[in-house]
Amino acid sequence: MSRPTRILLGLVLGAVAGVAVNLATGGGPGTRRFVALVTEPAGKIWLSALIMVVIPLILSTLSMGVFGLGDLRRLGRIGAVTLACFLALTTLSTAIGLSAMNFFRPGENLDPAVQSRLMETYRGQAQEAMGLSGTALSMDLLVKIVPRNPVRAAADGDMLAVIFFSLALGVALSVIPREKAEPLARVLDSLGHATVAIIHLVMAVAPVGVFCLIFSVTARFGFDLLISLFRYVATVVGGLAFMQVVGYALIVRLVAGRPVTEFFRKVRVVMITAFSTSSSNATLPTTIEVGRENFGLSEGVAGFVLPLGATMNMNGTALFEGATVLFLAQVFGVSLSLGQQVVVVLLSVVTAIGVAGIPAGSIPLLMMVLAIVGIPMEGIAIILGVDRILDMCRTVLNVTGDLVTALIVDRVERGRAA
Ligand code: ASP
Numbered sequence: 001m002s003r004p005t006r007i008l009l010g011l012v013l014g015a016v017a018g019v020a021v022n023l024a025t026g027g028g029p030g031t032r033r034f035v036a037l038v039t040e041p042a043g044k045i046w047l048s049a050l051i052m053v054v055i056p057l058i059l060s061t062l063s064m065g066v067f068g069l070g071d072l073r074r075l076g077r078i079g080a081v082t083l084a085c086f087l088a089l090t091t092l093s094t095a096i097g098l099s100a101m102n103f104f105r106p107g108e109n110l111d112p113a114v115q116s117r118l119m120e121t122y123r124g125q126a127q128e129a130m131g132l133s134g135t136a137l138s139m140d141l142l143v144k145i146v147p148r149n150p151v152r153a154a155a156d157g158d159m160l161a162v163i164f165f166s167l168a169l170g171v172a173l174s175v176i177p178r179e180k181a182e183p184l185a186r187v188l189d190s191l192g193h194a195t196v197a198i199i200h201l202v203m204a205v206a207p208v209g210v211f212c213l214i215f216s217v218t219a220r221f222g223f224d225l226l227i228s229l230f231r232y233v234a235t236v237v238g239g240l241a242f243m244q245v246v247g248y249a250l251i252v253r254l255v256a257g258r259p260v261t262e263f264f265r266k267v268r269v270v271m272i273t274a275f276s277t278s279s280s281n282a283t284l285p286t287t288i289e290v291g292r293e294n295f296g297l298s299e300g301v302a303g304f305v306l307p308l309g310a311t312m313n314m315n316g317t318a319l320f321e322g323a324t325v326l327f328l329a330q331v332f333g334v335s336l337s338l339g340q341q342v343v344v345v346l347l348s349v350v351t352a353i354g355v356a357g358i359p360a361g362s363i364p365l366l367m368m369v370l371a372i373v374g375i376p377m378e379g380i381a382i383i384l385g386v387d388r389i390l391d392m393c394r395t396v397l398n399v400t401g402d403l404v405t406a407l408i409v410d411r412v413e414r415g416r417a418a
Contacts, residue, residue, distance in 0.1 A: 003203065003267040009213055010207030011276055018218025027220050029246050035219050039212040046209025049202045050282040052197045053155045056338040057285055059166050060192035065303020066170025067185055071160035075171070075304075081412050082305050085405040086313040087349065089251075093243050093397065094348045097319035098326055098341055100239040106231030107330025115331060115382060129363045129384075130377055141354055159211045159281070166307075167291065199285040211278040217388055220292040225385045233386055236323050240316055240393050256407035258295075266294035267403055273394040278388065280357030283399045284310040291406050301410050309402030310357050316397025317362045318352035320390055325369055328379045336373065344373060357398070359391055 001009075069075050084086045101107075119126075145160045147153035152163035169188075173181040202209075226233060249260045270290050276282045284307065291302040325344050329336050336344065351365040363384075367377045383390075 003206070004272065006207045007269060007272050007276075009209055010210040011272055014211035014214030015218055016274075017211075018215040019219075019223075021215075021219045022221060022223065027222065031219050035216045039219070040216045043209060043212035043216055046202065046205065046212065047277055047279070047282055050199070050277070050285060051279070053198050053202075054281050054284055055162060056191055057195045057199075057288070058159070058162055059169075060188045060195065061288060061299075061303035062163060062166035062307045063170035063173065064185065064188050064192060065300050065307075066167055067173045067181070067300070068187075068300040068303065070174070070300075072171065072174060076172075078301070078304060078409055078413065081409050083307060085408050086309065086353075086401075089315050089401050089405065090313065090318045090349045090352055091345065092247060093315040093319040093401075094322040095344045096243050096247065097236070097239045097321075097323035097348075100235050100242075101323045101326040101330070102341075104231065104235045105330055107233050107327040110232075110245055110331050110382075111228065112255060118225075118382045118385065119227075119378065122162060122384040123378065125384050126378050126381035129367055129380060157356070160354075163308060163311060195285070196289065199289065203286065203316060206273070210272070213276050217392075221388070222385055226389070229383070229386050232327050232383065233390065235327075236320055237388055237393050239319055239323060240397050242317060243315065244397055244400060248400060251397060251404055252407065256404065256411050258407055263407075266290065267400060270399055270403065271396045274399040275392045278359040278391040278395050279361075280310040280314070280398045280402075282357075283395070284357075287399050287402060291403060295403070295407060297406055297410055297412075298413075301406055301413060305367075305406040305409050306402050309405055310399070312353045313401050313405060314352040314355050314357075314362070314394075314398045315356050315401040316394030318348040319397065320394045321348040321351065321362060321366050321369060324383060325373060325375065328370060328375050328382065329373070331382060332379060334374055335374075340373060344369065347372060360387060362391075362394075363387065 021031055066075055069078065081329045141160075144153075144158060145164050146159035147165060150161070150165040153165065164400055170175065250261075252258050252263045253260050267290065270283060270287050273286045274280065277283060287310065288302055288306050291297040291306055292299070322344055325348070326336065326341070347369045351369055352362070355365055363380065367380055370377050370379065
C-alpha cells in the first residue's frame with residue numbers, strides 16, 4: 001500500500017470510529033475521558049513531532065533556496081511573482097466566499113433559539129479569543145517581522161521573523177565569496193537533509209497519528225450543532241470545494257500548464273495531512289517533500305515559495321474569514337454595502353497573511369475584522385463549535401494554494417531559462 005493510501009485509511013477509519021463512538025455514547029463523559037487520556041495525547045505527540053522540525057526546515061530550505069537561486073535579481077523576480085500569485089489567489093478565494101454567502105444567505109434565517117444557545121455555550125471561548133484579538137493586527141506585527149533576536153523569534157514561533165532571518169542569511173551567503181559561503185551552506189544543507197530524515201520517520205506513523213487526531217475531533221463533536229448550522233457550514237465548505245476543485249484546477253491547467261488529474265493525484269498526501277492536522281506549519285514538511293519529489297521543483301523554487309506560502313498564503317482562511325463576516329452580518333441584521341464588502345475582502349486578504357499556520361490561527365484576526373466592520377465580536381461564539389471542521393477544510397486549500405503558486409513560479413522560471 002502506498003503512503004498516501006495508508007494515511008487516507010487512517011483518516012477514514014478514525015472518522016468512522018469517532019462518529020460511531022459519538023453516536024453510541026452521545027460524546028458523553030466516558031468518551032471525553034478516553035479522548036483526553038488516549039487519542040488526543042497520541043495525536044498531539046505526532047503533531048508536535050512534525051512541528052518540531054518546522055523551524056530548522058524553514059531555516060535550511062529558505063536560506064539554501066535563496067542561495068540556490070544564484071543571483072539576487074532572480075530572487076527579486078521570483079519574489080515578485082510569488083507575492084503576486086499569493087495576492088491573486090487569496091483575493092479570488094475571498095471573492096468566492098463572499099459571493100457564496102451573498103447567494104445562499106444562511107445567516108438570515110438562523111433560529112434565534114439556536115443563536116442564543118450557541119452564544120451562551122461558547123461565550124467563555126469567545127471572550128478568550130477576544131483577549132487575543134487586541135494585538136492581532138497592529139503596527140507591532142510589522143515591526144516584529146525583523147527580529148531583534150532570531151533565537152527568541154524561533155522560540156516564540158514568530159514565523160514571519162524566522163522567514164526574514166532565513167532570507168537574510170540566504171542573501172548574505174549569495175553575496176560573500178564562494179569559499180567563505182561554502183562551509184555554512186554545507187552545514188545548512190546537511191541540516192536540511194537531517195530534518196527530512198526525521199520527517200520520514202514521523203510520516204511513517206502518520207496513519208496512526210491521523211487516526212488519533214480525527215477520532216478525537218469526531219468522537220467529541222457536537223453533531224447536533226452541525227445540523228443547526230448546516231447551511232452556514234455547507235456554504236463555507238461549498239465555497240472551499242469550489243475553489244479547490246474548479247478554481248485551482250483551472251489555474252493549474254491554464255496558468256501553471258500542468259495536467260489537472262495528475263496534479264490532484266500527486267497533491268493527495270498534502271491534502272490529507274492538512275485536513276487531519278489543521279495546520280499549514282505541520283503540513284509544511286510534507287508540502288516541501290511533495291513539491292520536490294512529486295512535482296520535480298528545484299531546491300530554489302520549493303525552498304523559497306513553500307515556506308513563505310505556509311505562513312503568508314492562506315487562501316482557504318481568507319475565504320472563511322470573508323464568508324463568516326458576512327454570515328454574522330446576516331445573523332445580526334447588519335447590512336453591508338458593496339463598498340463595505342470590498343473592504344471585507346481587503347481586510348480578509350491582509351489579515352490572512354498574519355494568520356499563524358496552526359489550528360484556529362485565524363480566529364483572533366477574524367474577530368478584528370468583525371470589530372472593524374461593526375459586527376458584534378462576541379458573535380464569533382455562534383461559529384466556534386463548528387470551527388474545527390471548517391479549519392480542517394480551509395487548511396487543505398491553504399497548502400494546496402502554496403503548491404499551485406510554486407508550480408506557476410516554476411513555469412515562469414523554466415520559460416525564462418528556455
Ligand atoms: N489552521 C489554518 C492553517 O494552519 C489557519 C486558520 O485558518 O486558522 O492554515
